[in-house]
Amino acid sequence: MKKDSYLFTSTHLGFRTWINSDLEQFSAMNSDPETMKYFEKPLNTEESKAMMERMNKLYEDKGYCYFAVERLETSEFLGMIGLGWKTFEAEFTPCVDIGWRIQKEFWNKGYTTEGAKRCLSYAKELGLKEVLSLASSDNKASIRVMQKIGMEYWLDFDHPDLKKSKHLNPCSLYRISF
Template sequence: MILRSERLTLRPPEPADAEELAAINGDPGVMRHFPGTLTRAESDAFLGRLIAHHAEHGFGFWSVERREAPRLVGLVGLMRVGFEARFTPAVEVGWRIAPGHQRRGYAEEAARLAIEAGLGPLGLPEIFAWTIPPNEASWRLMEKLGMAPDGEFEHPRLPEGHPMRRHLLYRIARPG
């Protein structure tokens, strides 16, 4: 599945994205609200999981390109949640935009495409998103996307006492 807006193309990730994705995943600014940056090997493994998710489910995190200058500017999309929590099984929407392309509305534009595909042709009943409380840009974007707050949860992949364990949870449901 390929998604398009006036400015963006969202396409399935491919091995050729590895170098640009590693730069994004290794950038401390991009990853400041994650537990840490990814090494090249970790980024390559992450890319492998994204490709496998697309192959298995027909959707996932898409590689985002500007239509006027096709090259990777980030990842945005939908993923099946790989941990247990009060809201799982579930699908999440998420985004990760390269530093030189932030604050241009690409995350919002691409996330809208992903949510529309998820709640429309993909037939998902609802989509979730989460972030740590200090990441105001992300939870404000969740609100702009029409997602509603649904409390908090302790991220089970982070150890007890980790400063990023507490997350704000948002959701959006298919209309009707």
């Protein structure tokens, strides 16, 4: 895509809402067991499409979502990085969180950290005062990204939506204030 078609960019990445042509790659990424190791289960095509639709609706409602992310240089689809709205039952919800999921071939190249930093800047531009992030305590890669982007450990908790997936609990919660 052309640079002016993005909502915002970072050095190497373009952030945008979801389009129908994202579904094939997004679904392939979401159905990969290794990529989805720290989620309840891999997603099928219908679940991936529903997620894209939820993200576009969240953007319409709140001005943010887990954005579709592309490499600016090549327009390759990397995955998603952005801001979400969490309402599950916990002492810290409802809250804005930052999260990511990118295709395996782009792991360990700095894109997630770069994209997450840019999304925190976007959160600040929106006037948000705090952003949280959570991951299974075993998900060392995501926790490392949280640390690299300046978030601080807050607490561990058992995610109420993951009671059937005991291997994902406890979750670690990080936060940053602006």
